[in-house]
Amino acid sequence: MSCTTVLVGKKASNDGSTMIARTDDGHFDVKKLIVVLPKDQPKKYKTVNSHLEIELTEEPMRYTSCPSVDPANGIWAATGINASNVGMTATETITSNPRVLAADPLVVYQKAKTRREKDIPGGIGEEDIVVLVLPYIRSAREGVLRLASLLEKYGTYESNGIAFNDENEVWWMETIGGHHWMARRVPDEVCVINPNQFGMDAFDLEDAFGKQENHLCSADLREFIRDNHLDLNQNGAFNPRDVFGSHTDMDHLYNTPRAWFMGRFLTPRSHTWDGPDAEFTPESDNIPWSYVPDRKVAVEDVKYLLSGYYQGTPYNPYSSCDSGMRGKYRSIGINRTGVTSICQIRSDVADPLKGIEWICFGSTAFATILPVYANVDKMPKYLSNVTLDTSTENLYWASRLIAAMADHDYGACIQIIERYHNAVVTKGRQLIREYDEKMTSSGQYDRQEEANEALARMAKEQTTDTLNKVLLESSKSMKNGYNRADN
Secondary structure: OEEEEEEEOOOOEOOOOEEEEEEEEOOOOOEOOEEEOHHHOOOEEEOOOOOOEEEOOOOOOOEEEOOEOOHHHOOOOOEEEEOOOOEEEEEEEOOOOHHHHHHOOOOOOEOOOOOOOOOEOOOEOOOOHHHHHHHHOOOHHHHHHHHHHHHHHHOEOOOEEEEEEOOOOEEEEEEEOOOEEEEEEOOOOOEEEEOOOOOOOOOOHHHHOOOOOOEEEOOOHHHHHHHOOOOOOOOOOOOHHHHHOOOOOOHHHHOHHHHHHHHHHHOOOOOOOOOOOOOOOOOOOOOOOEEOOOOOEOHHHHHHHHOOOOOOOOOOOOOOOOOOOOOOOOOOOOOOOOEEEEEEEOOOOOHHHOEEEEEEEOOOOOOOOEEEEOOOOOOOHHHHOOOOOOOOOOHHHHHHHHHHHHHHOHHHHHHHHHHHHHHHHHHHHHHHHHHHHHHHHHOOHHHHHHHHHHHHHHHHHHHHHHHHHHHHHHHHOOOOOOOHHHO
16 A cells, blocks of 8 residues: 655654654545544454454553444554554555565465365455554554564565654664564654655664664564675665665656655755756655754644645646646655544643644545544544545545545635645644643543544534535536636
């Protein structure tokens, strides 16, 4: 599943929070935001895609989840924050090269060919990972270690990147083949960008096999690299992207341009991104995985990055000027996105208030993002009561409708969309501030569900108003329009 990830360390953010964010770019997957209570967490988990059964003997915690509304293909929980204020997003589909996959094959489900044989289960994948990990971890590092143990025991049938955060740390983990893995603590002062490729471009093996302060990996990773002749690096350098990742022509249309757009936004002064002297172009293979941003990064910046469609460049698919480059590269804010979230863990509030989940349904280029408190037992129906039938009674389908119509008449609608985004985020921040203050001063932290209901009412009001306006503008440009003056 194609996705884009942004990670923000606590010293890179404007408010000292950590953030992990990802677009979940399925194929128009219908999504909802719910809370999974401990009593609803399965004791025996069975994967749909790989027919694998896993016993879950530990006591789970409550956690938020963004599952698919249609359970036919599994849960696909996507993202969430648990009761210990640990966030997780899984997974970013990444690329591996044939040398890696030949040395450690993916663990794929094998159906029996005859009645005498038995099916051979596959490993775990994006369908399963949040459910198997998030309810059981109390820190970002614990998330890495738990998932690592599952990968080593069961393997995986796909190549994935996974992010974890708590109030102090952000960790990024990438799978290597079927069973191997590596993970790196994101430095506090940087932002990470990851667009469907093996991302890490530096890794300290000495730390990973020593103190393990900021780097973790499979216990046999050195031997795995050596015995399978995977190291392509020169002069003693170690770049994991070169060792485990890909450098294909398709990357230059589908992946690297997204990294270029995001890096260009984060460091417009530190690096040169345009013109004949550009350090990096949309098709550069060496675009850095992480940056110290030129200015502090806020939630609105993360949303802008994940809404990107090459605004201000010749590659904008909505540009009125076509130099032959319009729509050349895959947008970040793509049409088929099901859900996007920013898991924000704050450090300047009491523990019950630390987790804020910013949720966005549908194409991020047109959909707004709404903050909600994560420390609750249920979510508002406007976010959770989503059906497979189109409706204006929930944020998912209303967002999809707005996007489809605004895309059709971009020029007339884009200002409406921008005002909508600003209104929801502004009013959302105001409500969070208001309830933060009320709960902090009174010590009554059980008002978070009340706050979320107020946030949902506000979002519905703003979304309905925007839907009305976009529908009117889109109707004006229908092909069958005709006036008497037209004859």
